[in-house]
Amino acid sequence: MNKRPAALAATALALALTLTACSGSGEDAESTGSAASGTTVSHIHGLGLDPASRxxxxxxxxxxxxxGAQGKPEPVGDSRDDFMGFTVAGARTFYASGHPTSGGNKGLIKSTDAGKSWKTLSLAGESDFHALDFAHGTVYGYDSTNGLVRTTRNGVSWRDGARLEAIDIAVSPQDTGLVLATTADGVARSADGGRTFARAEKPVMAYLSWAARDALYGMDPSGGVHRSGDGGRTWKKAATVPGGRPQALTAVDAEHILAATRTGVYESKDGGHAFTKRLAVASNGTH
Known part of the structure; x- marks a missing residue:
């Protein structure tokens, strides 16, 4: 594997994806914050649906x-840190990573109150996970600081896997060892839980999300949503999400998809064929 510094690796991959790119149903729940007038959201890194509140x-x-009630963005909790990796692990239970407003790396953090407060679990100051996935009772992460795929069951002790240049990862809902990673050359496959990866195969995808055995979703660099029923061996394009270059993708189940682009957060409940806007994005931002 290429062992350039992780920062350079991430920059190279982001550039590769940029060069290939072109250019609701809001259930009410308890208030999670009071948004100031004119609150806007820009540069999305992750999406999730709480299974308890939906x-x-x-x-x-x-x-x-x-x-919020009118579809306007409402802040959750008091933190205005940069949240990079983000995944919903269960009812009101989220894992995340990123950067504090004061600088540095957050390591792995966890919330058990739907994002209102966060507790640091490990690697604070050491690692920034740009991608996180929770499956089989395990957190799978792509540590962009060190260019490593890493896993943990308790949030504290980590097993280091392969070193590679990636943007996103996805774990099979059936097979604990099957992990996919998006790279500038295509989708790379691991059969041993991320310890090693085979050579990447096209098509190039920016983001992946694996909701069910026969429902792996990929979002290409121009916002096209593709579905694979055979674990990424073959793909069929469903539609293109409005807004151009993608920012995040989460499959809630086999037909329910959340996708973010430079113009907003969109939702599909028919396997990616039709999307409706759930939240507007003010500007595209940069990493």
Whole structure:
């Protein structure tokens, strides 16, 4: 594997994806924050739906937000840190990573109150996970600081895996060892839990999300949503999400998809064929 510094690796991959790119149903829940007039959201890093409340959560460069009663972004909790990796692990239970407003790396953090407060678990100051996935009782992460795929069951002790240049990872809901990673050359496959990866195969995808055995979703650099029923061996394009270059993708189940682009957060409940806007994005931002 290429062992350039992780920062250079991430920059190279982001550039590769940029060069290939072109250019609701809001359930009410308890208030999670009072948005000031004119609150806007930009640069989205992660999406999730709390299985308890069915409420949408959006991890951004300026904290975590949720759509309010009128579809306007409302801040969740008091943190305005840069939330990079983000995943919903269960009812009101989220894992995340990123950067504090004061600088540095957050390591792995966890919330058990739907994002209102966060507890540091490990690697504070050491690691920034740009991608997180929770499956089989395990957190799978791509540590962009060190260019490593890493896993943990308790949030504290980590097993280091392969070193590679990636943007996103996805774990099979059936097979604990099957992990996919998006790279500038295509989708790379691991059969041993991320310890090693085979050579990447096209098509190139920016983001992946694996909701069910026969429902792996990929979002290409121009916002096209593709579905694979055979674990990424073959793909079929469903539609293109409005807004151009993608920012995040989460499959809630086999037909329910959340996708973020430079113009907003969109939702599909028919396997990616039609999307409706759930939240507007003010500007595209940069990493």
């Amino acid at each position: 409420r949408l959560y959006v991890a951004t460069h300026e904290g975590v937000y949720t759509p």
